[in-house]
Amino acid sequence: MRLFFLWLMQIKTFVDAVDKYAQLGLRTLCLGWRELSLEEYLEWSRLFKEANSALVDREWKVAEVCQKLEHSLDILGISAIEDRLQDGVPETIEILRQSGINFWMLTGDKQSTAIQIALLCNLISSEPKGQLLYINGKTEDEVARSLERVLLTMRITSSEPKELAFVVDGWALEIILTRYKEAFTELAVLSKTAICCRVTPSQKAQLVKLLKSCDYRTLAIGDGGNDVRMIQQAHIGVGISGREGLQAARAADYSIGKFRFLKRLILVHGRYSYNRTAFLSQYSFYKSLLICFIQILFSFVSGIAGTSLFNSVSLMAYNVFYTSIPVLTTVLDKDLSEKTVTQNPEILLYCQAGSF
Incomplete structure (x- = not known):
C-alpha cells in the first residue's frame, strides 16, 4: 500500500512538472522505458518496416x-x-492583423504550451476583452455540444469588438471533420483566430483545404x-529555412530566413x-482589342475584302516594340513607397477587396 501511494505521488509530481513547464512555454518530452523480448522486438520491427514502406496512409500506419x-x-x-x-x-503578427489577415495556429504541441506561445507572439490577447473558447470533450456527444456552444457564442458576438479565439485539439478535430464539418465551416468563417493543438500533418492539410472551401485565400507558413x-x-506556401531543416523551404512557393520577413x-x-499583375492584365486586353477593332473598321472600308491593314512585320512590331514600353515601366512601378506601405498596413485591404 505504501509503495502504491509513493507511485501515485511520483505520477502527480511528473504531471505537475509537465503542466508547469508547458505554462512557461517550454516544449516537454516525457521519457519512459520497458524491457522487450527478442521475439517481441522482431515482430514489431517487421510491422514497422511494412508500415514505413506503405504507399497509402503511411503516417497513420506508422x-x-x-x-x-x-x-x-x-x-x-x-525534459523541457x-x-x-x-x-x-509579435510585431509582424500585429501588423499583418491590421491589414485584415486572420491567423490560425496549427501545432503539434499540447494545449497549454500552444496557448502560452500564442500569448507570447500576440496571437491572442491577455486583456479582459480577449476570450478563449474551448472545443473539447471525452466523447463525441461532448465534442458536439462544445462545438455548438462555441458556434453560438461566435454568432452572438460577431458584431462586437471582442477578440475571440477558439482552441481545439487533434482528437476533437478528427471527430469534427468527420461528423460536424458544416458547423465547423461556419465557425471558421466567423473566427479570426484559432489555436489547433495536437494536430497531425494530415489534419493541418485538411484545415487548409477547409478554409479554401470557404472562399478564403490561404497562406501557410x-x-x-x-x-x-x-x-x-495552401494557395501560397512559405517555408522558413533554419534549424528545422530545409524540407518546408523546398516544398514551398517562397522561402524566407526569418518569420519577420x-x-x-x-x-x-x-x-x-x-x-x-492587375494593370498588365487589363493592358493586355486593351491593346489586343484596340488592334482588333482597327482591323474590323478597315474591313468595312475595304468592302470586307479579307485583307489586313497591317503587314506581318507591323503586327509583330506592335507587340514587341510599339506596346512594350508600358510593360517595362509597370514592372518597375511603385505607386507607394515601401515605408508608406509598411507603416500603413491597412492599405492592403484595398487589394483584398479587389480594388485597383
Whole structure:
C-alpha cells in the first residue's frame, strides 16, 4: 500500500512538472522505458518496416505500429526545452492583423504550451476583452455540444469588438471533420483566430483545404517536415529555412530566413505584384482589342475584302516594340513607397477587396 501511494505521488509530481513547464512555454518530452523480448522486438520491427514502406496512409500506419510498442512504460524523467520565438514575431503578427489577415495556429504541441506561445507572439490577447473558447470533450456527444456552444457564442458576438479565439485539439478535430464539418465551416468563417493543438500533418492539410472551401485565400507558413503537406495544400506556401531543416523551404512557393520577413513579403512584394499583375492584365486586353477593332473598321472600308491593314512585320512590331514600353515601366512601378506601405498596413485591404 505504501509503495502504491509513493507511485501515485511520483505520477502527480511528473504531471505537475509537465503542466508547469508547458505554462512557461517550454516544449516537454516525457521519457519512459520497458524491457522487450527478442521475439517481441522482431515482430514489431517487421510491422514497422511494412508500415514505413506503405504507399497509402503511411503516417497513420506508422503511428499505429508505434502505439503497439509504447505502453506499460516506467517513467524515467521529463525534459523541457526552450524553443525561443524569433525576433520580431509579435510585431509582424500585429501588423499583418491590421491589414485584415486572420491567423490560425496549427501545432503539434499540447494545449497549454500552444496557448502560452500564442500569448507570447500576440496571437491572442491577455486583456479582459480577449476570450478563449474551448472545443473539447471525452466523447463525441461532448465534442458536439462544445462545438455548438462555441458556434453560438461566435454568432452572438460577431458584431462586437471582442477578440475571440477558439482552441481545439487533434482528437476533437478528427471527430469534427468527420461528423460536424458544416458547423465547423461556419465557425471558421466567423473566427479570426484559432489555436489547433495536437494536430497531425494530415489534419493541418485538411484545415487548409477547409478554409479554401470557404472562399478564403490561404497562406501557410512552416519550418519543419510536418508542415510540408499544409504548405503544399495552401494557395501560397512559405517555408522558413533554419534549424528545422530545409524540407518546408523546398516544398514551398517562397522561402524566407526569418518569420519577420513575412511582413515585407506580403505588404511590399505581395501588394506590388498584385497591382502590376492587375494593370498588365487589363493592358493586355486593351491593346489586343484596340488592334482588333482597327482591323474590323478597315474591313468595312475595304468592302470586307479579307485583307489586313497591317503587314506581318507591323503586327509583330506592335507587340514587341510599339506596346512594350508600358510593360517595362509597370514592372518597375511603385505607386507607394515601401515605408508608406509598411507603416500603413491597412492599405492592403484595398487589394483584398479587389480594388485597383
